[in-house]
Amino acid sequence: xxxxxxxxxxxxxxxxxxxxxxxxxxxxxxxxxxxxxxxxxxxxxxxxxxxxxxxxxxxxxxxxxxxxxxxxxxxxxxxxxxxxxxxxxxxxxxxxxxxxxxxxxxxxxxxxxxxxxxxxxxxxxxxxxxxxxxxxxxxxxxxxxxxxxxxxxxxxxxxxxxxxxxxxxxxxxxxxxxxxxxxxxxxxxxxxxxxxxxxxxxxxxxxxxxxxxxxxxxxxxxxxxxxxxxxxxxxxxxxxxxxxxxxxxxxxxxxxxxxxxxxxxxxxxxxxxxxxxxxxxxxxxxxxxxxxxxxxxxxxxxxxxxxxxxxxxxxxxxxxxxxxxxxxxxxxxxxxxxxxxxxxxxxxxxxxxxxxxxxxxxxxxxxxxxxxxxxxxxxxxxxxxxxxxxxxxxxxxxxxxxxxxxxxxxxxxxxxxxxxxxxxxxxxxxxxxxxxxxxxxxxxxxxxxxxxxxxxxxxxxxxxxxxxxxx
Amino acid sequence: xxxxxxxxxxxxxxxxxxxxxxxxxxxxxxxxxxxxxxxxxxxxxxxxxxxxxxxxxxxxxxxxxxxxxxxxxxxxxxxxxxxxxxxxxxxxxxxxxxxxxxxxxxxxxxxxxxxxxxxxxxxxxxxxxxxxxxxxxxxxxxxxxxxxxxxxxxxxxxxxxxxxxxxxxxxxxxxxxxxxxxxxxxxxxxxxxxxx
Numbered sequence: 066x067x068x069x070x071x072x073x074x075x076x077x078x079x080x081x082x083x084x085x086x087x088x089x090x091x092x093x094x095x096x097x098x099x100x101x102x103x104x105x106x107x108x109x110x111x112x113x114x115x116x117x118x119x120x121x122x123x124x125x126x127x128x129x130x131x132x133x134x135x136x137x138x139x140x141x142x143x144x145x146x147x148x149x150x151x152x153x154x155x156x157x158x159x160x161x162x163x164x165x166x167x168x169x170x171x172x173x174x175x176x177x178x179x180x181x182x183x184x185x186x187x188x189x190x191x192x193x194x195x196x197x198x199x200x201x202x203x204x205x206x207x208x209x210x211x212x213x214x215x216x217x218x219x220x221x222x223x224x225x226x227x228x229x230x231x232x233x234x235x236x237x238x239x240x241x242x243x244x245x246x247x248x249x250x251x252x253x254x255x256x257x258x259x260x261x262x263x264x265x266x267x268x269x270x271x272x273x274x275x276x277x278x279x280x281x282x283x284x285x286x287x288x289x290x291x292x293x294x295x296x297x298x299x300x301x302x303x304x305x306x307x308x309x310x311x312x313x314x315x316x317x318x319x320x321x322x323x324x325x326x327x328x329x330x331x332x333x334x335x336x337x338x339x340x341x342x343x344x345x346x347x348x349x350x351x352x353x354x355x356x357x358x359x360x361x362x363x364x365x366x367x368x369x370x371x372x373x374x375x376x377x378x379x380x381x382x383x384x385x386x387x388x389x390x391x392x393x394x395x396x397x398x399x400x401x402x403x404x405x406x407x408x409x410x411x412x413x414x415x416x417x418x419x420x421x422x423x424x425x426x427x428x429x430x431x432x433x434x435x436x437x438x439x440x441x442x443x444x445x446x447x448x449x450x451x452x453x454x455x456x457x458x459x460x461x462x463x464x465x466x467x468x469x470x471x472x473x474x475x476x477x478x479x480x481x482x483x484x485x486x487x488x489x490x491x492x493x494x495x496x497x498x499x500x501x502x503x504x505x506x507x508x509x510x511x512x513x514x515x516x517x518x519x520x521x522x523x524x525x526x527x528x529x530x531x532x533x534x535x536x
Numbered sequence: 537x538x539x540x541x542x543x544x545x546x547x548x549x550x551x552x553x554x555x556x557x558x559x560x561x562x563x564x565x566x567x568x569x570x571x572x573x574x575x576x577x578x579x580x581x582x583x584x585x586x587x588x589x590x591x592x593x594x595x596x597x598x599x600x601x602x603x604x605x606x607x608x609x610x611x612x613x614x615x616x617x618x619x620x621x622x623x624x625x626x627x628x629x630x631x632x633x634x635x636x637x638x639x640x641x642x643x644x645x646x647x648x649x650x651x652x653x654x655x656x657x658x659x660x661x662x663x664x665x666x667x668x669x670x671x672x673x674x675x676x677x678x679x680x681x682x683x684x685x686x687x688x689x690x691x692x693x694x695x696x697x698x699x700x701x702x703x704x705x706x707x708x709x710x711x712x713x714x715x716x717x718x719x720x721x722x723x724x725x726x727x728x729x730x731x732x
Contacts, residue, residue, distance in 0.1 A: 349711075356711055357671040365671070399707050418712065420672035422598045429673065432727055435696075435717035448717050479730045481677045482714045482723075484707065497673050 096181065096203040097286030099210045099261035100127065101393045103405065106258075106286050109181055109203060115168050116181035120150065123184060127192065127207075128398075132177045139170075139177050143191045150177060157183075159190045202283035204261070212262045214290075216279050218271045225312035226276045226292060233306030234260045235341075235386070236290075242297065253298050253311060255290045262288040275313045305381050343386035344525060345411035345491075348373035349418050352396025357420035359500045366394065368419040372498060372514045376417070379522035385529060403488035407450070413461065413525060414493040416486065421499060425475025426517055429495040430462040431455060431486035450488050457492035457532075465496065465524030472520045474513075496521055586613035586622070593627055594685040594728065596638035596678035603682055603731040612690075620649045620657060620687050627686050628665075638678060641668015647702070655695040656718065657687065663702040669710040676713035681728045688721050696720050 094109040096118055107122035120141065121131050129143035132150070141148040149158040152172045157164045157179075164187070168180035179187070184205060185198040197206040212232040219225045236255035243250045264281040271277055276294040283289070292298065296313040303310065348369035350356035356365025373389055380387040390405060391397055397405075406414050433455065435448040451458065462478050469476035486493045498517055500510070593608045610626045612619050624646045631640045643664030650658050669676065680699070688694045696718040699709075706715045 354711060418673055420675075420712075421670075422672070422674065423601050427674065432723060434714070434719045434723040434727070481673060481727060481730070482717060482719070483673055483677075483712055484714045484716075487714065487717070495673065 094203070095286040096123075096184065096205065097258070098123065098126070098205045098207065100207045101210050102391050102395055102397070104259045104261065110178065112171055112178065113168075117168075117171060117178040118181050118184060120177045120179050120187075123179075123187070124148075124191070127188075128396075128401075129191070139172070144193075146191055148187070148191065150179065157187070159187070162190075164190065199283060202288075203286045204283060204288070206261055206263075210261050212257075212260050214262065214264065216269055218276060220274075223312055224275050225310050226271070226279065228290070228309045228311075229304075230260075230262070230307050230309070232260065234262065234309070235302075235306055236260070236309075238300060240297075251294050251297050253292045253294075253300070255292075255309065257288045257290075258286075260288070262290075276311065305378065341386060342412040342529075343388055344380055344413045344415060345388055345390055345406045345409065346373045346376055346380075347390040347402055347406070347414065347416045349416055350396075351391050351394055354396050356418070359419060359421070363500070365419045368498065368514070369417040370394070371511075372419070372518060373417050375514055375518035376415070376521055379518045380525065383522055383526045385522070385526060399484045400488065403450075403485035406493075407488075407490050411489075411491050413529075414486075414489045414491050415521070415525075416483065416493070416495040418483075418495055418497040419500065420497060423499050425477070425499060426469050427497040427499070428462045428466045428469070428476060428478045429481045429483050429486070429497065430459045430478065431489075431493055432480040432482050433487055434482045435487070445490065447488055450490050451486060451493060454490065454492045457528075458486070458494055461492055461525065461528050462494045464528045465494070465521050468520040468524040468527070469517065472516050474516065474520065586611045586619075588612075589690075591623065591690045592686075593623075593630070594682045594689070595627070595630060596682045596731075598638050598675065598678075601674055601678070601731065603678060603685070603728055616651060616691055617649050620659075620691050621646055623687050623690055624649065624659065624683055627683060638675075638682070639670065640665070640679070641670075644668060651694075655693055657691075657694045657697045658700060659683070659697060660700040660703055666701045666706060666709055666715075671710040671712065673712040676709040676711075677727065678731065679709065680713055680719065681724055681731065684719055684721070684724045685728050688724075694721055697724070 094111075094116070095106045096109050097104060097106045103126070105126050107118055110117045110119075120139075121129075124141060124143055125131060127143065129141050129148075132139040132141050134140075137151055139150045139152070141150075146160045147158075150170045153169050155166055155169050157166055157170070164183075166180055166183040166187075168183070171178040181203070182200075185196055188196045188205065188207060192207060194208045196208075199205075212230055212234060214228050214230045217227045217229070219227060234257060236257050239254045239256065241252040241254075243252075262281075263283075267281055269279045271279070274294070275296040276292060276298070278293045280291045280293075281288070282291070292311050294313075298311045299314045301310045301312075302308070348366070350364075350366035350369060352366075354366065356369070359365060359368065370391070370393075374392075377387040377389060388409070388411075390402055402416075431451045433449050433452060445452070459480070466476045466478040481495075483495045486495060496517070498514065588609055589612045591608055591610055591612070592605045594603050595606050596603055608626060610622060612622055628640065628644055628646065630636070631638050632642070632644060641664055643662060645662045645665060646659060647662055648660045650660075652658065669679065684697050687697075698718045699715050700706075701715070709715055
């Protein structure tokens with residue numbers, strides 16, 4: 066009995082020490098790249114007293130091919146420009162022109178590493194656009210992709226700090242409370258891992274009230290805003306995520322009704338949060354891939370982007386987070402779309418299309434045409450990655466079709482092998498809008514798109530609530 | 537002495553014969569050129585070595601977004617690859633005529649069809665087949681379902697079909713329909729049912 070107690074005590078101590086070690090482990094060094102379409106992070110590795118990055122991790126998300134060994138040279142193709150790297154050589158060749166990398170090229174287990182400082186000249190020359198590199202914080206901004214903010218403190222009985230961002234943001238939130246003998250201090254940190262938040266101001270002081278200061282900092286590929294005050298603050302996201310309001314928590318017994326803005330779902334809090342559910346909206350085609358021609362100058366790629374933006378708005382109004390796979394006129398390969406969706410662990414994937422023939426809206430659920438046996442372990446065959454989510458995909462397609470019909474639209478649900486539905490792990494569908502009338506004026510067409518977006522969002526909200534209710 | 541009016545008449549007759557000959561030669565050349573052009577644009581005519589067979593062809597109709605079985609008499613050889621090729625060519629010819637129930641781009645044709653392990657059919661199409669294919673989910677899926685269903689109905693034992701374009705793999709037919717997958721005959725059968 067006595068030995069049992071001793072063993073239990075030892076186990077508790079070991080678990081505590083392990084937890085402490087894990088929590089205090091330094092975060093892995095990383096570089097974050099922000100583009101108009103997406104942002105991504107890659108590891109920064111120390112070699113020979115210098116910081117190195119894997120070239121494939123830097124360039125592949127931007128549309129480059131993986132490095133291929135030809136003779137003694139590693140070659141990468143990007144937008145018809147060839148990059149040549151030679152192991153142990155300090156010089157690279159881009160489109161026939163030499164470039165000093167500031168350190169020699171390393172190759173480890175087939176992975177090509179280049180010095181971190183070479184990222185700026187490499188991207189500038191390969192992308193032929195403006196690239197900003199915040200060296201100390203390891204953040205790269207491609208093509209003037211910045212999210213700026215304005216901070217305004219509204220004084221009153223219940224002061225509020227309103228942060229207005231130029232783009233929607235969804236920060237991680239961390240709170241530290243310190244209860245001293247005489248004072249209570251509260252520090253709230255908003256961390257922006259994916260958003261290219263920048264600021265010219267580092268510190269803003271607001272006196273010694275409930276909200277006292279706002280500090281902007283950037284470190285290890287992440288930007289942070291820290292708000293310090295003497296009261297616990299609550300956080301409200303509104304305006305489609307473009308506004309974040311921090312204000313002291315209202316007293317529980319207060320009879321005063323809240324007069325604050327319509328509230329939006331508050332941002333996820335603290336380290337306890339579970340992976341967030343969101344809908345990945347994929348406006349098909351883009352860039353040189355114009356998609357179907359819909360008469361005159363109307364191209365499928367433009368309609369899909371417009372409808373996707375409208376759908377995101379409709380979903381967010383229903384409290385469902387949504388992301389666009391592309392939010393500008395850029396070309397993303399079909400397989401890459403599936404990779405991005407799977408990497409980001411989307412809850413639902415919706416591809417938006419538009420094209421003839423017929424009238425109304427067609428909703429496609431995936432049809433596995435190339436079913437393969439699942440591989441051992443956690444891996445899924447690429448061609449049938451959808452296999453486990455097929456039933457849910459069909460349920461969503463049916464729900465959306467029903468909502469479309471309720472709104473008086475001609476809608477049909479079909480099962481087809483539409484790219485890249487079968488490569489998506491999450492429930493996936495495609496919605497295809499057919500042009501109501503090629504000669505229809507834009508307002509008519511816009512009205513149809515708004516109705517479709519509302520119906521699709523409603524269908525998803527319905528299924529989402531059912532999914533949430535399941536054990 | 538030959539009378540002058542007789543000489544003039546003979547000369548005119550000879551001139552008329554000469555002019556007629558030139559005109560006939562030019563018309564013949566023009567006809568030949570047109571025939572060659574048509575042959576380049578359309579799939580080749582059925583080869584004559586085979587015997588005429590009565591088959592069923594699943595034809596795509598864009599107007600009502602449907603696939604319907606239609607009877608057809610086609611010359612088909614005994615060899616499975618050639619047989620499949622002639623069936624595909626017959627179907628493509630239906631789509632290339634004017635008016636067409638399901639228009640395809642000019643020059644759409646099949647370069648070769650061959651089999652792997654007897655049960656996997658590889659259809660190698662011309663670049664024009666994919667490059668000129670109208671873009672749209674339904675239009676592309678109808679083409680694939682129509683081709684696979686038609687061939688598998690008359691060439692037994694095909695379990696999977698894979699499409700190549702000019703000998704290479706391509707992600708999609710015209711931006712939508714999956715060309716990377718091996719289409720299983722049973723799944724395509726289900727897909728075709730969606731168009732009924």
